[in-house]
Amino acid sequence: MRKGLNRVTWDPDSYMAFADLRSRPGLELIARINHPNPEVIVDLGCGPGHLTAVLARRWPDARIVGIDDSAAMLERAASQFPSQQWPTIKWQHAEIATWVPSYPVSIVFSNAALHWLGSHQVLFPHLLSLISIGGVLAVQMPDNWDQPSHRQISRLVDDPRWRSRTAPAFLGHPVADPAEYRSWLRPMAVDIDLWRTTYHHVLEGPEAMLEWVKGSVLRPILAALQPDEAEDFVSQLAGAYRTAYPPEADGMTTFPFSRLFIVARRG
Numbered sequence: 001m002r003k004g005l006n007r008v009t010w011d012p013d014s015y016m017a018f019a020d021l022r023s024r025p026g027l028e029l030i031a032r033i034n035h036p037n038p039e040v041i042v043d044l045g046c047g048p049g050h051l052t053a054v055l056a057r058r059w060p061d062a063r064i065v066g067i068d069d070s071a072a073m074l075e076r077a078a079s080q081f082p083s084q085q086w087p088t089i090k091w092q093h094a095e096i097a098t099w100v101p102s103y104p105v106s107i108v109f110s111n112a113a114l115h116w117l118g119s120h121q122v123l124f125p126h127l128l129s130l131i132s133i134g135g136v137l138a139v140q141m142p143d144n145w146d147q148p149s150h151r152q153i154s155r156l157v158d159d160p161r162w163r164s165r166t167a168p169a170f171l172g173h174p175v176a177d178p179a180e181y182r183s184w185l186r187p188m189a190v191d192i193d194l195w196r197t198t199y200h201h202v203l204e205g206p207e208a209m210l211e212w213v214k215g216s217v218l219r220p221i222l223a224a225l226q227p228d229e230a231e232d233f234v235s236q237l238a239g240a241y242r243t244a245y246p247p248e249a250d251g252m253t254t255f256p257f258s259r260l261f262i263v264a265r266r267g
Helices: 012-031 050-058 071-080 120-129 148-157 163-169 178-185 208-214 219-223 227-244
Strands: 040-044 063-068 089-093 105-111 131-142 189-203 253-266
Touching (some): 012 105, 012 131, 040 050, 050 071, 050 089, 120 131, 120 253, 189 208, 219 227
């Protein structure tokens, strides 16, 4: 976990409120993985397991391990994808920052999880080193930190009333420039594919933007505040979002959201 950021208590229902939109980047990442016969695939930061199941369907002969440090997420994953129906999937509770496999790994897949961790210049080469020769590291991370969705959070986090508590709970700008990931991975990789995609999500509801961030980046911040402070924070953020992302004539809100993708093959 990023230094100074407490463990995030995840709510599967809140996170999956936008399941289709949150899953789409992961599905596109899976489609770009080229491995003919992986033996072991690890979904690092598997959450509620919906993409772990996609990995199992694509590679039915592989052993699939879904790893997460949230007991709530793993409980949801195990209930939705029970071992009787999904015998190739195993769920493992572990810190994704310190996870080290005791078995050869063909693919490490991580969708919207590694931005919660720091020291990417160390983390990414380390993860690639855990993969067998010819194996693949496939990662997707939100990269929307310079947009109003996150700038407005940053502005409120800096309020003197609660800065000492909220600043350590805010990710800041955790994703590096694509060229840096290439330089960090190049010594061990024979092929590196990086790309950035901006999705233009269409959200429904008067406070849809607020509901989106409540399921992710806002969770540790609100947890650091007293209930009345959290209510004030949310109220101010909702007002800022109504200005930055005004609803359109049909009541829908367009939310541009960028993500960084990395697929590297171990040499």
